[in-house]
Amino acid sequence: MSDFPPNLSIRPLTIEDLDQCVQLEEKGFPEEERCSESKLQYRLTVAPELCSGLFIRDFDYKYNFINLPEVAEELSKQHNNVEYDDDEFEDDYPAKSSVTKETLIGQIIATKIPGDKITEESMEIGNHKESSRHIGIHSVVIDPTWRGKNLGPLLLHDYIQKLSNQDLGDQVVIISHKDLVPFYEKIGFNDIGESDCKFANSTWHDLSIDLIAKDE
Numbered sequence: 604m605s606d607f608p609p610n611l612s613i614r615p616l617t618i619e620d621l622d623q624c625v626q627l628e629e630k631g632f633p634e635e636e637r638c639s640e641s642k643l644q645y646r647l648t649v650a651p652e653l654c655s656g657l658f659i660r661d662f663d664y665k666y667n668f669i670n671l672p673e674v675a676e677e678l679s680k681q682h683n684n685v686e687y688d689d690d691e692f693e694d695d696y697p698a699k700s701s702v703t704k705e706t707l708i709g710q711i712i713a714t715k716i717p718g719d720k721i722t723e724e725s726m727e728i729g730n731h732k733e734s735s736r737h738i739g740i741h742s743v744v745i746d747p748t749w750r751g752k753n754l755g756p757l758l759l760h761d762y763i764q765k766l767s768n769q770d771l772g773d774q775v776v777i778i779s780h781k782d783l784v785p786f787y788e789k790i791g792f793n794d795i796g797e798s799d800c801k802f803a804n805s806t807w808h809d810l811s812i813d814l815i816a817k818d819e
């Protein structure tokens with residue numbers, strides 16, 4: 604497990620993550636299947652609560668000093684032997700967080716769609732329908748460097764579980780290439796069959812999963 608990414612965190616994406624989302628989309632999809640920057644900007648603006656990011660967080664190593672002085676000392680040596688000044692921390696503990704950087708390595712981008720299936724129309728700017736109970740995923744991607752470590756399922760399970768308990772919709776739908784249908788079925792999606800949607804001049808399958816709150 605040593606090559607498993609350290610300090611993983613999952614949180615809703617915001618418009619401030621746009622640049623990283625664009626870069627990940629470019630890394631993860633062939634050009635014809637990629638979501639444009641303007642569509643990403645639209646989706647992160649109108650439906651940030653439906654967009655989820657998997658990040659690797661970097662921490663300011665010096666704050667290890669608070670709880671892990673030996674580790675801090677070791678890291679200090681690695682970081683050009685920066686001197687430690689105990690007094691620096693006495694009255695100046697970080698108020699909340701010592702996260703210095705978040706690197707996006709996975710994302711789910713979605714909007715509420717007008718019907719119950721993904722169509723090319725539902726992907727267009729302006730077609731997020733706030734009153735809809737159908738959440739349409741437009742993009743699921745893991746950075747190629749971090750694939751093959753079950754992070755896609757991790758992100759999707761987290762997404763479905765959180766949405767289920769937030770009452771944001773009744774169903775999550777997606778289109779997928781046939782070879783990835785087993786991947787989504789393992790997560791709990793149902794294969795509805797071949798889709799009418801011919802996005803990127805390709806053949807797709809419709810899949811859906813019902814959102815059921817834990818206490819129901």
Ligand SMILES: CC(C)(COP(=O)(O)OP(=O)(O)OC[C@H]1O[C@@H](n2cnc3c(N)ncnc32)[C@H](O)[C@@H]1OP(=O)(O)O)[C@@H](O)C(=O)NCCC(=O)NCCS
Nearest residue numbers: 631743744745750751752753754755778779782783785786
């Ligand atoms: C699809 C994607 C998100 C998978 O994420 P990942 O974290 O790399 O997933 P993993 O490779 O660790 O696979 C997790 C499980 O799914 C299975 N799986 C992965 N790809 C699969 C495929 N093409 N067909 C069948 N099963 C597959 C794996 O065998 C593994 O199963 P296991 O738990 O039994 O071993 C990632 O490959 C990706 O970003 N691809 C490019 C973008 C894309 O195609 N997105 C989907 C758009 S619909």
